[in-house]
Amino acid sequence: MATADPTFLTDPPRFVFFTGKGGVGKTSIACASALRLARAGKRVLLVSTDPTSNVGQVFGLSIGNTITEVPAAPGLSALEIDPEQAAAAYRERIVGPVRGLLPDAEIASITEQLSGSCTTEVASFDEFTSLLADPDERVAGFDHVLFDTAPTGHTIRLLQLPGNWTEFLDNGKGDASCLGPLAGLDKQKAMYAGAVEALSDPERTRLVLVARANRAALAEIARTHDELTAIGMTRQHVVVNGVLPTPVDDTDPLATAVYHREQAALATVPDTIAGLPTDLIELKAVNMVGLDAVSSLFDAASPPTAAAETDLVAIAEIAEAPLADLIDAIEADGHGLVMCMGKGGVGKTTVAAAIAVALVQRGHDVHLTTTDPAAHLTETLAGELDHLEVSRIDPHEASETYRNRVLAAKGAGLDDAGRATLAEDLLSPCTEEVAVFQAFSKVIHESRRKFVVIDTAPTGHTLLLLDATGSYHREIARQMGDGAQFTTPLMRLQDPAQTKIVLVTLAETTPVLEAAGLQDDLRRAGIAPWAWVINNSLAAAEPTAPLLRRRAVAELEQIDKVRGELADRYAVIPLSTTEPVGITAVGSLAELRPEPSPVQ
Known part of the structure; x- marks a missing residue:
């Protein structure tokens, strides 16, 4: 092969x-x-x-x-x-x-x-x-x-x-x-x-x-x-x-x-x-x-070597930490914003969809959206569910909406030459940044009355979006002056009562390091991550095939690092025998529990 x-x-x-x-x-x-x-x-x-x-x-x-x-x-x-x-x-x-x-x-x-x-x-x-x-x-x-x-x-x-x-x-x-x-x-x-x-x-x-x-x-x-x-x-x-x-x-x-x-x-x-x-x-x-x-x-x-007996015991003793426990805590607030962040490919879309579907199944109205340019929400859900709104912050669509709004407002009093100049200015690729930020801000505002779950773009792209959020906050604060009462999107992200940041990772060196770096970046911006989710864990699934067993053993150090050093609360989702596609399959992830079993 x-x-x-x-x-x-x-x-x-x-x-x-x-x-x-x-x-x-x-x-x-x-x-x-x-x-x-x-x-x-x-x-x-x-x-x-x-x-x-x-x-x-x-x-x-x-x-x-x-x-x-x-x-x-x-x-x-x-x-x-x-x-x-x-x-x-x-x-x-x-x-x-x-x-x-x-x-x-x-x-x-x-x-x-x-x-x-x-x-x-x-x-x-x-x-x-x-x-x-x-x-x-x-x-x-x-x-x-x-x-x-x-x-x-x-x-x-x-x-x-x-x-x-x-x-x-x-x-x-x-x-x-x-x-x-x-x-x-x-x-x-x-x-x-x-x-x-x-x-x-x-x-x-x-x-x-x-x-x-x-x-x-x-x-x-x-x-x-x-x-x-x-x-x-x-x-x-x-x-x-x-x-x-x-x-x-x-x-x-x-x-x-x-x-x-x-x-x-x-x-x-x-x-x-x-x-x-x-x-x-x-x-x-x-x-x-x-x-x-x-x-x-x-x-x-x-051919991989056999796992040591001590490693097998460690796999069997992984602490039970189901995603359902995190959803219980999210649901207790009655509404709010949940943002799933992390390195590309760790399963943010799947985890975001699982949280959203579980909240709907518990009787709540939920808006599930994504800021990822390569969004796959519809493919992951593969169906519709009452009380679940699914959307995408599409850069092209957001830019077109923004351009039309600016032309209607600022262009109303301009002559033909002035409108043409304004329209040309709005064709700059930089217009997309402003448009996406405004769409993102609208979704954050919506979470005041219902659950909004956001599947974010991979880490670097998300940090650029948060940077725009910070720049907007600083500009509003400068314009309003000391003592003024105002609330910006950044302030909502910084409020743990309104926003829960969920860092999604795999139990591998690079995704954990990147999630830890993202956590540091967020904390410097005054945003405290709420929980970590370790997705697709081989160790939690307890395989017996030698190759998968060796990879499961390699996960143990990273799982210990997350639960011992990095996370205030965490969940582990075992690797499933079936691909998590479809409402039923995605919803079941919220109930999966890494159950201990006898050492092989």
């Missing part, structure tokens, strides 16, 4: 992008690919465009926003496009030349205008396009540049931005506040055009669509295939990661069920990607952290 020489690494072009649904192993595949090419004598730069990159963690060193050599892998360097560092450098490029020439108050005003999440996105995008166009020959010495991207929705947005900005500039400069002084636009326009050219050239760019062997992940890369083919990225490969090898026998019901479920998904791959070159990578017994583990990812899996 597995291959030591993946087809997507055969005669690779200069640029290789790895994208897919969160949690499918993009970073592991990208890091293993970079190592393979570097050990073949190539000079390789591995770039992460994920706002919550963990490339540094995989290699065991601090990377950040500068090109950093990986000492243990000669020929390999890495770069993490850190949004905050990129934004700070971007602001300085704009403000620095006029500092001392303009009054301090005006400098402060410019700096404030460039402090929002829109500037952060544009700054990160600037870094990304500069690597593709390479106007300063910063990456000229590398044979290959590999991009480990953010989860799919964010990546599509990033890859479409060069075309969006090029079109925006071609059709008129409009409101260029996010891009800086008008004098710099011609240079940026040329760089963006160079990025578009590189992306659409199959001799220079290859797209690797990474998935797991499940219907949702395969359906998502099929959608990604269509969207990115439309912008000229036609040279595409598929990698299905973490495929369970054929069980040696059928004595473990969980292993047998997972194997047949994955094989059924692989047998019904969407037609649009069925003909693409495809590699299957076997599930390994260890987490992909460290050079030794990552370098073995493309090798055939070795």
Whole structure:
């Protein structure tokens, strides 16, 4: 099944992008690919465009926003496009030349205008396009540049931005506040055009669509295939990661069920990607952290060793912590906001849906919504339920609504030329930030009288949304002055009586580290996470197959870390033998209990 020489690494072009649904192993595949090419004598730069990159963690060193050599892998360097560092450098490029020439108050005003999440996105995008166009020959010495991207929705947005900005500039400069002084636009326009050219050239760019062997992940890369083919990225490969090898026998019901479920998904791959070159990578017994583990990812899996007796006892003694207990506490308030947050691929959508369905089944009206650009709520629920409203904060729809509202209000007193200028300004990609924030604020307000459950986008995208919420709060506070009475969306998020933040994770090193980092970020913003949910736990499911048993043992350290160090309250959801799709299946997750059983 597995291959030591993946087809997507055969005669690779200069640029290789790895994208897919969160949690499918993009970073592991990208890091293993970079190592393979570097050990073949190539000079390789591995770039992460994920706002919550963990490339540094995989290699065991601090990377950040500068090109950093990986000492243990000669020929390999890495770069993490850190949004905050990129934004700070971007602001300085704009403000620095006029500092001392303009009054301090005006400098402060410019700096404030460039402090929002829109500037952060544009700054990160600037870094990304500069690597593709390479106007300063910063990456000229590398044979290959590999991009480990953010989860799919964010990546599509990033890859479409060069075309969006090029079109925006071609059709008129409009409101260029996010891009800086008008004098710099011609240079940026040329760089963006160079990025578009590189992306659409199959001799220079290859797209690797990474998935797991499940219907949702395969359906998502099929959608990604269509969207990115439309912008000229036609040279595409598929990698299905973490495929369970054929069980040696059928004595473990969980292993047998997972194997047949994955094989059924692989047998019904969407037609649009069925003909693409495809590699299957076997599930390994260890987490992909460290050079030794990552370098073995493309090798055939070795038979796992038996778990130690002490490990088996520890698995059997996992504390009972059902999701139902958390829902009891949520329900006691009668209404409020529940936000499920975490790394992509940990099951936020499933957990959010399970909480919402359980509350409806207990007699409440519930609004379940998502801010994820790659939302899958309707696929997860696969049906309708009385008293459950399901929606999506769609960036395009929110932007169109916002533009129409602004044109109707501000454009009412303008002449034709003025309305045309206003309409052009509102075509800026930055308009989307404001529109999504306003839709998010409306949903928060609704939670004053009913339960609202939000399935958020993966961590980095969510942090940008919360940053916009904080910027709005600071602006309102400045305008209202001391002593004024007001309530902003941020204040509702900070009030534990109104908002319960649920951090969703898997019992693996990277998701737990990222959730812990998110918890720290939230606390700095005055928002205290309420509970953690450890989803799809193998240890709680107590498998007997050797490979799954070894992976279950590997979970124990992370489960102990969550319940002992990180969470005030937590729940554990065992990995199920059936995929949690449909109202009944999703609702049953709220009642699943990791029941102790005799040691095998």
